Amino acid sequence: MAEHSVSKMDPDSHLLLEQPLLRLPHELLKKNLKSAQRAIEPVNKNITSAIQSSTKQNPAETLASLDATLQKAQNLKRKLEALHTEEQALHSQQKARIQHLQTLHEIPSLGDVAYDRWAHVRLDRLLVDYLLRQGYTQSAKELAEENKLGDLVDVGVFEEAGRIEQALRKGEVKDALTWCGENKNALKKINSELELELRLQQFIELARSGDIDKLVDAIVHARKHLAGDQSSKFGLQAGGLMAYPPDTFVEPYQTLYSQERYPHLADLFVQTHHNLFSLPPTPLLHIALSAGLSALKTPACHSQHALSVTANTGAPVCPICSTELNELAKNVPYAHHTTSSMEDDPVVLPNGRVFGRERLQLLNEKLGTKKGWYRDPTKLGENDVEWEEGSIRKVFIS
Amino acid sequence: MEGIIAAHEQLEKRGNLAKTIQDVQKTIDLLQNARDSVANDPDSAALTMAKLKQPVKQSFDKLDDDLKDVNKGLNQYSKALDKKFKKNALPTASTKPLAEQPDLINRAIVMHLLREGKFEVANTLVSQLNERARSGQDDGMEDRRPRPISNVGDAIKSWVQELAYPEAWEAEGGMEMGSPTGRERGWLQEKFTEMYHILDSLRNQHDLGPAIEWAKSHSRELEQRGSNLEFELGRLKFVELFTSEDVMSDDPWEGPTRALEYARTVFPNFSARYIRETSNLLGSLAFSANLEQSPYEAMFFNQSAWEEASASFTREFCGLLGLSEKSPLYTAVTAGGIALPVLEKVERVMAQTRGQWTSVNELPVETPLPTGFRFHSIFVCPVSKEQGTDANPPMMLPCGHALAKESLDAHARGKPRMKCPYCPVECAPKEAKRLFI
Numbered sequence: 001m002a003e004h005s006v007s008k009m010d011p012d013s014h015l016l017l018e019q020p021l022l023r024l025p026h027e028l029l030k031k032n033l034k035s036a037q038r039a040i041e042p043v044n045k046n047i048t049s050a051i052q053s054s055t056k057q058n059p060a061e062t063l064a065s066l067d068a069t070l071q072k073a074q075n076l077k078r079k080l081e082a083l084h085t086e087e088q089a090l091h092s093q094q095k096a097r098i099q100h101l102q103t104l105h106e107i108p109s110l111g112d113v114a115y116d117r118w119a120h121v122r123l124d125r126l127l128v129d130y131l132l133r134q135g136y137t138q139s140a141k142e143l144a145e146e147n148k149l150g151d152l153v154d155v156g157v158f159e160e161a162g163r164i165e166q167a168l169r170k171g172e173v174k175d176a177l178t179w180c181g182e183n184k185n186a187l188k189k190i191n192s193e194l195e196l197e198l199r200l201q202q203f204i205e206l207a208r209s210g211d212i213d214k215l216v217d218a219i220v221h222a223r224k225h226l227a228g229d230q231s232s233k234f235g236l237q238a239g240g241l242m243a244y245p246p247d248t249f250v251e252p253y254q255t256l257y258s259q260e261r262y263p264h265l266a267d268l269f270v271q272t273h274h275n276l277f278s279l280p281p282t283p284l285l286h287i288a289l290s291a292g293l294s295a296l297k298t299p300a301c302h303s304q305h306a307l308s309v310t311a312n313t314g315a316p317v318c319p320i321c322s323t324e325l326n327e328l329a330k331n332v333p334y335a336h337h338t339t340s341s342m343e344d345d346p347v348v349l350p351n352g353r354v355f356g357r358e359r360l361q362l363l364n365e366k367l368g369t370k371k372g373w374y375r376d377p378t379k380l381g382e383n384d385v386e387w388e389e390g391s392i393r394k395v396f397i398s
Numbered sequence: 399m400e401g402i403i404a405a406h407e408q409l410e411k412r413g414n415l416a417k418t419i420q421d422v423q424k425t426i427d428l429l430q431n432a433r434d435s436v437a438n439d440p441d442s443a444a445l446t447m448a449k450l451k452q453p454v455k456q457s458f459d460k461l462d463d464d465l466k467d468v469n470k471g472l473n474q475y476s477k478a479l480d481k482k483f484k485k486n487a488l489p490t491a492s493t494k495p496l497a498e499q500p501d502l503i504n505r506a507i508v509m510h511l512l513r514e515g516k517f518e519v520a521n522t523l524v525s526q527l528n529e530r531a532r533s534g535q536d537d538g539m540e541d542r543r544p545r546p547i548s549n550v551g552d553a554i555k556s557w558v559q560e561l562a563y564p565e566a567w568e569a570e571g572g573m574e575m576g577s578p579t580g581r582e583r584g585w586l587q588e589k590f591t592e593m594y595h596i597l598d599s600l601r602n603q604h605d606l607g608p609a610i611e612w613a614k615s616h617s618r619e620l621e622q623r624g625s626n627l628e629f630e631l632g633r634l635k636f637v638e639l640f641t642s643e644d645v646m647s648d649d650p651w652e653g654p655t656r657a658l659e660y661a662r663t664v665f666p667n668f669s670a671r672y673i674r675e676t677s678n679l680l681g682s683l684a685f686s687a688n689l690e691q692s693p694y695e696a697m698f699f700n701q702s703a704w705e706e707a708s709a710s711f712t713r714e715f716c717g718l719l720g721l722s723e724k725s726p727l728y729t730a731v732t733a734g735g736i737a738l739p740v741l742e743k744v745e746r747v748m749a750q751t752r753g754q755w756t757s758v759n760e761l762p763v764e765t766p767l768p769t770g771f772r773f774h775s776i777f778v779c780p781v782s783k784e785q786g787t788d789a790n791p792p793m794m795l796p797c798g799h800a801l802a803k804e805s806l807d808a809h810a811r812g813k814p815r816m817k818c819p820y821c822p823v824e825c826a827p828k829e830a831k832r833l834f835i
Contacts, residue, residue: 292734318773319726
């Protein structure tokens with residue numbers, strides 16, 4: 001009974017990890033729509049005012065202005081068509097993802113082969129997500145391609161973000177500012193200070209030079225970009241910074257002048273970016289893996305009495321004991337159990353090792369131990385002792 | 399899910415820019431017409447332009463409406479998503495140990511890729527890791543992700559090199575697979591290339607040669623593991639020789655004769671424990687003319703024999719490397735997917751009640767997994783309900799009842815004799831015996 005309830009599929013709770021899968025294309029679609037709006041607005045204004053002013057023009061001028069407006073309308077159409085293509089790609093991506101999750105809903109139990117297949121695809125997806133986040137874009141691309149993940153992973157989004165992040169780490173803020181411009185409204189909604197931080201950085205670079213012309217530029221820059229009403233902090237910091245040379249030891253100005261600000265900005269950008277597109281801040285692989293390591297881990301996995309992984313236990317090798325994960329799992333908690341789970345009819349050998357009677361018999365048969373005698377199959381070669389059947393004791397474990 | 403599917407269909411059908419583009423085209427036509435009439439009749443320019451004002455305004459209003467439609471579709475889809483995904487926060491509290499050990503995760507991924515046979519991807523990743531490790535040492539600017547250990551670069555290097563240079567493998571004198579690129583490949587990759595090569599012959603071409611060769615060269619280790627692989631392969635070979643028909647010869651005894659010859663050279667090497675099986679096989683020779691109706695029918699016409707041999711080959715091959723058959727990364731991530739809802743709930747409740755998790759070493763709740771995910775026996779002390787650990791191991795009293803050491807000590811309270819908590823038998827506490835589960 002218990003087993004049945006454990007392996008029953010509950011797709012809704014299973015979708016915990018899959019939320020970003022559907023959220024991201026949706027956010028991109030919203031962004032797409034915003035771009036369309038932004039494209040239409042100026043053209044609308046422009047054309048309307050052109051027509052308005054045409055009443056005072058002579059026919060030739062009217063003709064010229066009409067040609068100009070026509071040109072603008074054509075451009076708008078081209079822009080919208082590009083956005084529409086993008087939109088269609090996103091729609092089909094969405095469709096593939098919905099399909100992927102729908103498959104899960106059609107799987108009756110966790111023991112089903114179909115679940116195995118689905119879980120494999122999910123693992124590949126999580127791996128691609130992880131590799132992209134760590135900046136191993138090429139590996140991620142190859143993995144996605146080899147497993148035909150196509151619409152299920154977001155190579156493009158991460159690649160773009162990675163490019164901007166890397167530029168920031170190298171000390172270039174231009175790309176990041178362009179990105180802020182593209183997402184102005186959304187950033188305002190989440191009250192992000194990313195753009196102000198970037199503008200402040202530009203100011204710091206102007207101030208760093210100490211050159212009088214540059215300092216004037218810096219003031220103009222600060223008035224233009226840092227004196228907004230979102231936060232007075234940046235204007236104040238900029239003002240203070242002017243009073244101190246770049247080699248100051250006075251805080252916060254020493255920190256502001258520090259080159260360490262670039263990695264900080266890069267981190268801030270990544271954080272803002274993921275927040276904006278509903279991407280979780282930690283790689284999904286971390287979340288799934290740490291839960292899995294804990295759920296599988298037992299005190300035996302890191303016991304000093306643990307058997308060697310190549311020991312002959314007649315049972316499959318535990319994934320936590322396996323070389324790949326053993327060290328990684330060292331610091332995660334082990335699973336909680338309220339009842340013992342032992343093989344049927346457990347017996348204990350004189351050396352204290354417990355086996356299911358059936359397995360012990362089977363292994364000894366394979367080992368060719370003579371009838372009526374037993375060896376510890378996990379301790380071969382060390383001190384090959386054989387025991388008589390009588391010295392095998394039944395043990396009661398409840 | 400239905401809600402999302404429906405909303406998405408709506409979105410595809412109506413929530414897109416196709417209509418907007420049409421309407422822009424209409425605006426263009428409008429302007430084009432006006433331009434044409436101004437060009438044809440310059441005098442009417444003022445009038446045409448005055449007439450144009452209203453329709454252009456309307457058409458831009460129309461564009462706005464079109465966008466609103468798209469927006470509406472998106473909002474509906476948004477709602478469907480929110481309905482499906484109610485909980486927002488993912489449990490992230492426990493991911494710290496992982497985030498601090500990127501090199502171990504990377505290693506696990508590379509090994510996973512290798513065992514899945516994705517050698518190209520693994521190669522790319524290893525070289526990218528190498529590159530990162532190198533540039534990380536040259537200048538600190540490249541990678542500034544938090545690094546708790548100062549010499550992570552070195553740590554990465556050591557295992558990357560271990561994977562990249564096959565000394566360990568060569569020392570073992572393994573088979574040379576002849577890589578076409580001639581470039582050095584990691585020993586693990588060598589191993590898995592070998593495994594896939596053997597598996598391919600075995601499963602797809604029904605060629606036992608490579609597998610038998612491998613089993614022979616690892617005969618001693620396999621024997622140590624109590625593995626039957628070598629014998630199983632030998633038996634399969636015997637059956638294959640027996641039933642194979644040589645087109646060139648019409649001697650009906652051709653197959654059985656060759657099988658007998660094979661048996662003569664190979665079977666004596668098998669250990670004594672196969673004696674019954676080998677004599678069985680040889681007995682079949684007597685029935686060679688009419689195998690289908692002989693008692694040996696099951697042995698010879700086993701359809702799944704090749705699949706079974708492939709599976710046990712994979713198991714032994716990975717076992718000798720100290721690896722589990724299935725990718726541990728796969729097993730762990732899948733188990734994680736199953737356990738996650740429980741952990742998510744715990745974290746949520748903990749946050750609400752500001753509760754503290756008392757034991758850092760153990761999860762606070764049970765995370766039930768299907769049987770396939772159980773790899774160890776679990777001992778839980780019937781008295782204290784704690785799991786057996788190195789510090790608090792299970793002990794067996796002379797009556798055969800087992801309990802944890804701490805429970806035993808508490809129960810005995812230092813006295814020389816005690817009664818078993820579960821039966822009337824009395825014993826001295828020092829007679830209790832440590833168990834290894």
